[in-house]
Amino acid sequence: MWFQQLFMELLTFWGEQGCVIHLPYDVEKGAGTMNPETFFRVLGPDPYRVAYLEPSRRPADGRYGENPNRVQKHHQLQVVLKPSPPDVQSIYLQSLEKIGIDLRGHDIRFEEDNWESPTLGAWGAGWQVLLDGLEITQFTYFQQAGGLELNPVSVELTYGLERIAMFLSHMSDVFDLKWNASVGYRELRHADEVQFSRYNFEVADVDRHFGWFNDFEKEADRLIEMGLILPAYDYCLKCSHTFNVLDARGAISVSERTQLIQRVRTLACRIAQQYLTGEGHP
Amino acid sequence: MAAEFLLEIGCEEIPARFLPGASQQLKQNIQRVLSVHSLDFDEITAYSTPRRLIVHASGVATTQPARSQEITGPPWAIAFDRDGRPTAAAQGFARKNRVGVEALSRIKTKKGSYLAYRKQVPGRGAKDILAEEIPNAIKGLELPKSMRWETSQFLFLRPIRWILCLFDGQVVPVQLASVRSGDRTYGHRILAGNREVVVTDFADYRQKLREADVEIDSMERLRRIQARLEAAALEQGGHLVEDPGLLQTVAHLSEHPSLVCGDFDPEFLKLPAEVLITVMREHQKYFSLRDREGKLLPKFLAVADSDGAFSPQIQSGHERVLGARLSDAAFFWESDLKVSLQDRVALLKKITYQRDLGTLFDKTLRIEALSEFMVRRLRRPELLAPAQRAAELCKTDLTTEMVREFSNLQGVVGGLYARVQGIEAEVSEAIYDHYLPVASEDSVPRGLSGVIVAMADKLDTLAGAFCLGLVPTGSRDPLGLRRQAMGLIRILLVKELDLSCDAMLGKAYEGVRRFADRSLEETSATFRDFLKDRMRFLFREQGFRYDEINAVLEVCWDNPVESRKRLGAIAGMRESPDFQSLATSFKRIKNILLKAGIDPSTAGAIDPARFTTPEENLLHSQVIAVDRRISGALREGRHEAALGMMASLRPAVDSFFDRVLVMDEDPGVRRNRLALLAFLLQTFLKVADVSEMVTS
Secondary structure: OOHHHHHHHHHHHHHHOOOEEOOOOOOOOOOHHHOHHHHOOOOOOOOEEEEEEEEEEOHHHOOOOOOOOOOOEEEEEEEEEEOOOOOHHHHHHHHHHHOOOOHHHOOEEEEEOOOEEHHHOEEEEEEEEEEOOEEEEEEEEEEEEOOEEOOOOOEEEEEEHHHHHHHHOOOOOHHHOEOOOOOEHHHHHHHHHHHHHHHHHHHOOHHHHHHHHHHHHHHHHHHHHOOOHHHHHHHHHHHHHHHHHHHHOOOOOHHHHHHHHHHHHHHHHHHHHHHHOOOOOO | OEEEEEEEEEEOOOOOOOHHHHHHHHHHHHHHHHHHOOOOOOEEEEEEEOOEEEEEEEEEEOEOOOEEEEEEEEEHHHOEOOOOOEOHHHHHHHHHOOOOHHHOEEEEEOOEEEEEEEEEEOOOEHHHHHHHHHHHHHHOOOOOOOEOOOOOOOOEOOOEEEEEEEEOOEEOOOEEOOEEEEOEEEOOOOOOOOOEEEOOOHHHHHHHHHHOOOOOOHHHHHHHHHHHHHHHHHHOOOEEOOOHHHHHHHHOOOOOEEEEEEEOOHHHHHOOHHHHHHHHHHHHOEEEEEOOOOOEEEEEEEEEEOOOOOHHHHHHHHHHHHHHHHHHHHHHHHHHOOOOHHHHOHHHHHOEOOOOOOEHHHHHHHHHHHHHHHHHHOOOHHHHHHHHHHHHHOOHHHHOHHHHHOHHHOOHHHHHHHHHOOOOHHHHHHHHHOOOOOOOOOOOOOOHHHHHHHHHHHHHHHHHHHHOOOOOEOOEOOOOHHHHHHHHHHHHHHOOOOOOHHHHHHHHHHHHHHHOOOOHHHHHHHHHHHHHHHHHHHHHHOOOOHHHHHHHHOOOOOOHHHHHHHHHHHHHHOOOHHHHHHHHHHHHHHHHHHHOOOOHHHOOOOOHHHOOOHHHHHHHHHHHHHHHHHHHHHHOOOHHHHHHHHHHOHHHHHHHHHHOOOOOOOHHHHHHHHHHHHHHHHHHHOOOOHHHOOOO
């Protein structure tokens, strides 16, 4: 199965389940959860279902395109179901069948893994779904986001697309994947990996990034004060990405680390609270 | 009438680590319901799978026994008139209870006689009681980490999706969260396609679930896995790397376990076995195999929740995943080795050891100082260089990628890197071993340098925590201090090291003094009580009795080796009549001094000129002689002899108490006698506080 087929099949499947098929959000982020379509929509009482593809950037995971399993940008397919349906596990398993996994012929397990995002003030209880020992999905019942207890509880499914694609095509190098019939993953993404690895590990200007972190934080703070929650959240995301670059660059000491995470978290929590009190509610 | 009870709470996958505890608790809570409501039963058993918590009880009484209840009415005096006819009061009381007056009786209380009705209350049906109590039994579970999943806000380990609850073949109506009980369950999610199954009783339940690929008994699953692991090891011509913890876990991760045997690229065998085994265990929950010479084989055993029909396909999946994991480990191994441990020492300055206790570099310096102190105390100057070198490098592996990935390999990884970097064996072994012993079955460090660094590390951790007033309470011990103290004691005992814990703590305190908000005295006192508690526990485990342990620790806690020798002597001696009698006299002396308000350590000098009886003189001269000999015997480690000397005083002590009145009218004589007893007490206390002994 081609890479593009994989996410198209999954999006079609979830579209049939009543999900809004949304698009990636155009600010760099470490995980699909940080897309406003998840962060904001899980807050408050309104039911919602959404699925989208999200390219996720994790600067520290870069390997200059030399590691067959690790990349600094990978693709997640994110599904949020609010409230969580009682048969969600079996719907999820159907989605696997939809992409050609014969459940009967594999070892599928739900092993405890409680997702947590300190920067978003969010955590949930759930599992990593293992397919013959390979983690293919993070399955989470959201308990808290932006420091707030969630009710109703949303369920979040995050598919790791590269891994699933490698599994389905019996490949052990991500760069051997086919994106479509004629274009390969290597062709589309390898230069990206090489250049961003160099940038994140060697080139990124540390002082300037620290400066940006402070500026983005100030801007977010100002926007929160004005009740412009959605733009404020963009700057919160930029803080988070800036932090990730600094971290990959090895520029953050252990004690600084905790403080910086705390600062992003404070923004996220304030934004979540304001969102709920009405101002900024879309 | 007796019937059968069956409860199955059907859930989404419950974390393996919570399963045994939750299952046992559920059984206990149901058992409590039955007992509290006087419902007899034959047997109650818990079962569990990742998707079910199950309780089965057999021979449960279908109704409670009837009981009688006494209802008190009006005073007897006003219940009947002069002719013995019931008054309005008596008739009213009878009417209220819907019986005739003839059914009433007379009871006597402290306040007088009353009219009373002894009512027979029929027992309630077990099914009704269960329906009422089961929700409480489940809400009463103490769950370590629970979650919400629906608007009812019900809290449980994972979402509850069905409840099977039968009593005597009938559904017991129960609701938990939004789920109502019924008479059905579901088969294996994949193998049986989550097939719905209607159940009539336990035998039927068990049978049908077996047909639907679910084994409900975790012990049975564990045995099955164990047998297959052993068979597979045999087939591969090797033997299994035993891992009871992992075996438990995988038994709680599947409803239908089968075994997959796979290979990995032998190229990875260049990595140390410790790393390979850890990657397989921690990341993938795989078992490893060794060949007959003990060398690791390039193979793994995975437990799959499957029936084995598609093993080759499943196997190749597992092989690819492990290959990727091992590539990562190899990457860490090679990139870590580019920076020597020596160069990593400076990196420790950037890592906080613990808030308020400085960096890992600070801790390293403290471990070095403590190691030097111990080397001197042990008079082993040849250990100074290796111990200090090991101390300097022991924490450097905390800066490596490998330990960041596998934190439980700390120490081990440092030792392995040291060896590869050509550091002498005594030092690399010391680094490798210095966290030992962790679990109670662990051995202690092999070489003496390792022993010294291990003790220095633990002492620094304890002194650091105690000087900040961080002391474990109840089950909370986030810093693992109990384990550290236990490790320290076990090392001292196993290696028979003659070291004073108090002196070592004093030295450790010097290191953390600048962070301390408790004085040395307070810190020492905390340490002493803490260490005594651990020793009490350890010696109990070794089979000594409470009173023996208390008698020894009361006077000798500072040096565990010495404490244990005295314990051995006391345990051997305690049954002898002289010793028993002495223990009794000892308690008496303690009481006399206590009543007289005398502190034995400052009782004043004895003046033999003021003795008025031969018994006093005799006892005095004997105690002087024995006191000197006991000190000598203790110095030479002859503990039985010291106790024997104590016992030899029995005739003199007995005749003293027979003939002499301590509390003489003459204050001078009295004080002198009390001083003699105080001296005697002090002599005994050199060995043990035998007043703690329980005498028969």
